[in-house]
Amino acid sequence: MASIFTHPVVAIAFSPWVNKLNKRKVIISGIILSIFPDIDVIAFKFGIPYEHLLGHRGITHSITFALLFSGAITWLIAQSSKLAIWLYLFICMVSHGILDALTNGGLGIAFFAPFLNERYFLPIQPLQVSTLHVQHFFSEHGVTVMKSEFLYVWLPLLFLWGVNYFLWRIKKTA
Ligand SMILES: [Zn+2]
Secondary structure, three states: OOOOOOOHHHHHHOHHHHOOOOHHHHHHHHHHHHHHHHHHHHHHHOOOOOOOOOOOOOHHHOHHHHHHHHHHHHHHHOOOOHHHHHHHHHHHHHHHHHHHOOEOOOOOEOOOOOOOOOOEOOOOOOEOOOOOOHHHHOOHHHHHHHHHHHHHHHHHHHHHHHHHHHHHHHHHHO
16 A cells, blocks of 8 residues: 555545535545545455455455446435546546555555456556554654655645646636
8 A cells, every 4th residue: 555644645636626516525535535445454354365356455446446436426425517526536546556556565456357356566666665554654664655655646746736726727717
């Protein structure tokens, strides 16, 4: 995983897209969906191996799961502009696997599950892999993780937020 603090930054970066669309409920859903794929760590407790379809970074990190799950949440929370909200929630959720695929540890991501159980990393992995244990997070390792995530995720995403906000303002005044 990238750290639990970093996945939700995607939901913030794209939040100007949903500024008019029952903003708070949608953005909070986006934040939750951005971290939701890591629910699969409970697989370890049930003795399901990492590389299994149901294991960590398996099916819940796939594109298909993101598409279906964000669709279901859209159906639950949206009364209108469903396509825009679905797109936003999908980006929040699918970004989770993409960020994980930028980390330098663990197994890759089963992007194409359940059709292919192959695991993938992106060609570059600038992110220091985060620990699954909160107590380890407040350590030297935690600082290294946050540094790499700040540089390679937070800064570009904050820039993206600026661009998205700017585009939204232009659209609003036009
Ligand atoms: Zn993950």
